[in-house]
Every structure is written in structure tokens, then in C-alpha cells.
Amino acid sequence: MDDLLIAHEPKLRLGIFFGVLILLALAEAVWPRRPRAASRWARWPSNLGIVVLNTLLLRAVFPTAAVGLALALEPRDIGLMPWLGLSPLWSAVAAFLLLDLAIYLQHVMFHAVPALWRLHRMHHADLDFDVTTGSRFHPIEILLSMAIKLMLVTALGAPAAAVLAFEIVLNATAMFNHSNLRLPGSLDRVLRLAVVTPDMHRVHHSIDKAETDSNFGFNLPWWDRLFGTYRPQPALGHRGMTIGIDRFRDPGELRLDRMLWQPFRSDRSSRPEAKP
Numbered sequence: 455m456d457d458l459l460i461a462h463e464p465k466l467r468l469g470i471f472f473g474v475l476i477l478l479a480l481a482e483a484v485w486p487r488r489p490r491a492a493s494r495w496a497r498w499p500s501n502l503g504i505v506v507l508n509t510l511l512l513r514a515v516f517p518t519a520a521v522g523l524a525l526a527l528e529p530r531d532i533g534l535m536p537w538l539g540l541s542p543l544w545s546a547v548a549a550f551l552l553l554d555l556a557i558y559l560q561h562v563m564f565h566a567v568p569a570l571w572r573l574h575r576m577h578h579a580d581l582d583f584d585v586t587t588g589s590r591f592h593p594i595e596i597l598l599s600m601a602i603k604l605m606l607v608t609a610l611g612a613p614a615a616a617v618l619a620f621e622i623v624l625n626a627t628a629m630f631n632h633s634n635l636r637l638p639g640s641l642d643r644v645l646r647l648a649v650v651t652p653d654m655h656r657v658h659h660s661i662d663k664a665e666t667d668s669n670f671g672f673n674l675p676w677w678d679r680l681f682g683t684y685r686p687q688p689a690l691g692h693r694g695m696t697i698g699i700d701r702f703r704d705p706g707e708l709r710l711d712r713m714l715w716q717p718f719r720s721d722r723s724s725r726p727e728a729k730p
Contacts, residue, residue, distance in 0.1 A: 463521050464513075467622060474626045478585040478633045487636040487652060488693055492581045492705060500710040501586035508589075508596045520603050520621065524614035533611020542613060549612035551674075553620045556606050558677040560599065561670040572717040573598070578666065579702040579716060583659050588632030589625075592717060627673045631655040650675045657688045661696040665689070 512519065518526070527533065535545040564574040573595040580587045591599075607617055631650040645651050650671045658669040668685035671678050678684035688695040701720075706712060 463519075463618060466618075467625070470622055471625055471629075474629050475585060478629055478635065482584055482634040485636045487634050487656075488583070490582055490584075490634075491697065492708065496705060497580065497582060497584075497708050498586055500708055500713055501580070501590045503710050504591070504593075504713065505589045508591065508593050511593050512596060512600055515597060516600050516604070519600070520607050521614055521618045523604055524607050524612055524617040527608060527611060528614060531611065533607075533609055535611040535613070537611070545611075546613050546616035546619070549610050549616040550620050552610055553603075553606060553612065553617070554624075554672075554674050555677055556602070557624065557673065558671050558681075560602055561672065562683070564595070565667055565670070570595075570598075575699060575701070576713055576716045578659060578699050579707060579713070580659075581698050581703070581705065581708065582634070583632060583656055583697045584634040585629045585632060587659070588628040588630075590713075592714070594717065624673050631672065646675050648675070649673065653687070653692060656692060656695075656697075657685050659697050660688050661698055661700065662689065665695075666699075 531537075535549060538545075538548075540548060564570040573592045576592045576595075577587070577590055580590055606612075627649060631652050632655060633652050635652050637645070637651065637653065642651050642653050646654050650669070650673060654669055654675060655671075657665050660666055665685060665688055668683050669678055670683055675684075690696075702716060707716070
């Protein structure tokens with residue numbers, strides 16, 4: 455069973471990724487929330503190109519990834535979950551919630567620490583906000599994130615099935631909450647009780663400094679409410695707000711080579727002053 459999971463995990467994740475990507479791309483084309491500030495042709499080749507680059511890099515540096523590590527640790531009873539003696543079901547639920555909390559805290563850290571913000575700002579430098587923005591992260595940030603995740607999986611002793619479920623759900627919800635999808639207000643209010651919605655996360659991509667340092671959740675919305683970083687709506691409304699950061703407004707910055715170089719350039723005007 456373990457060999458089967460390792461063998462099919464990349465295909466499973468890739469299939470779900472492209473399925474969700476295509477579905478949301480079609481949905482946001484039919485029901486857009488905002489007019490586009492930049493064309494898909496100007497943004498999508500670079501945003502999707504960075505996905506390919508990050509995938510190849512992760513497989514080269516961390517061949518087994520988080521699921522493989524969890525499988526290797528399960529027979530050894532290493533970590534918090536085995537120590538607590540929880541049932542498989544409750545171990546999986548607890549691991550899922552703790553991994554999601556860790557992603558929230560990591561996101562806050564990447565905004566609060568200047569050196570990490572230089573990496574993370576590439577995600578915010580997108581001039582528009584749609585399904586491809588959810589996968590637009592600098593390769594160095596991706597490597598750091600995976601290293602943190604591997605340490606968490608080890609410390610928690612997280613079940614491999616829970617790690618796989620978490621990664622699949624996180625990838626899907628990240629694309630969903632970055633999509634330019636118009637949801638009815640009543641549906642949005644209900645959904646954001648259990649998942650981060652596009653309207654909730656779009657606030658986080660505002661050019662406004664205070665709004666950028668809010669709504670850090672990628673998957674579950676509860677952590678923002680619990681830690682006081684929740685902001686329900688942008689001050690100028692979703693159609694009136696500006697997406698991005700001050701430093702990188704030139705459309706030429708949407709090129710893949712320019713995106714990769716952004717962390718190593720001056721960020722005097724790109725860091726939001728309001729700290730979480």
C-alpha cells in the first residue's frame with residue numbers, strides 16, 4: 455500500500471491540480487469578479503512557468519517530499535501524534551489542523567521578517583488576481599516552505615494519508631481563493647465560515663499596506679479571526695481596490711526572468727509598514 459501511494463502520489467496531485475485549474479479558469483471567465491488589469495497572455499506563461507520550475511526543483515531537492523517522509527516515519531512512532539496515542543482518525547484530523555495553523559503562521563512570518571518578505575513579495579507583485587496567482591511563488595520560498603513542512607511532519611508524526619490530503623486540499627483551496635470568481639454575497643458569507651473565499655483573500659493582495667497584512671489564511675479562515683488578522687472587505691471595495699505592490703507596477707515585471715530577480719532588488723517602497 456505504501457509503495458502504491460508513493461508511486462501514484464505525483465500523478466494524483468498533478469491530475470487534481472490541472473483539473474481544479476481548468477475548472478476555475480473557466481468559471482472565472484464566465485463569472486468574473488473584477489475586470490482584468492492585465493491580459494492572460496501577459497501573465498499566465500510566467501505564472502504557470504514558475505509552477506513547472508518549482509515542481510522540478512522540489513523533486514530534485516526533496517525526492518520523497520512530505521508524503522514520503524511521513525510514510526517512512528509511520529512504523530517508527532516518531533512525533534506528537536504517536537506519543538498522544540490518538541486513533542488514526544483523530545491523528546489525521548489533528549495533523550491536518552496543525553499543518554494548516556503552521557501554514558498560517560509561516561505566512562505571517564514571511565510578511566513580518568524583511569528577508570523573507572523579499573522572497574514572498576513576488577507572489578504579491580502580480581498585477582492581477584486570478585487562479586494562477588495561487589501558484590506564483592519564488593523557488594527559494596518554495597524550498598524554504600518544504601523544509602519547514604518536513605520538520606513539522608517529523609515533529610507531529612503526521613499520518614501519510616493526512617499529509618497527502620492536506621497538500622491536495624491546500625493546493626485546491628489556494629487556487630480557489632485566488633480566483634477571480636464572483637460568488638453571491640450570501641454564499642460567500644456562508645463559505646467563509648469554513649474556507650477562505652476569493653473575496654476574503656483578495657483583501658490580502660491589496661496595495662493598501664494595512665490590508666496586505668490581513669487575511670493570511672490559505673485554507674481555513676479561523677486562524678485570522680482567532681489571531682485578530684481578519685479583515686472582511688477592502689476599504690475601496692473589490693472593484694475599486696488596486697492589486698499588487700508599489701515597487702513592481704511595470705508590466706515588464708510580469709516576465710519570468712524579472713519575477714525571479716525581484717527578491718534581489720531594492721524594496722524601499724514595496725514593504726507594507728503595518729506589521730501583523
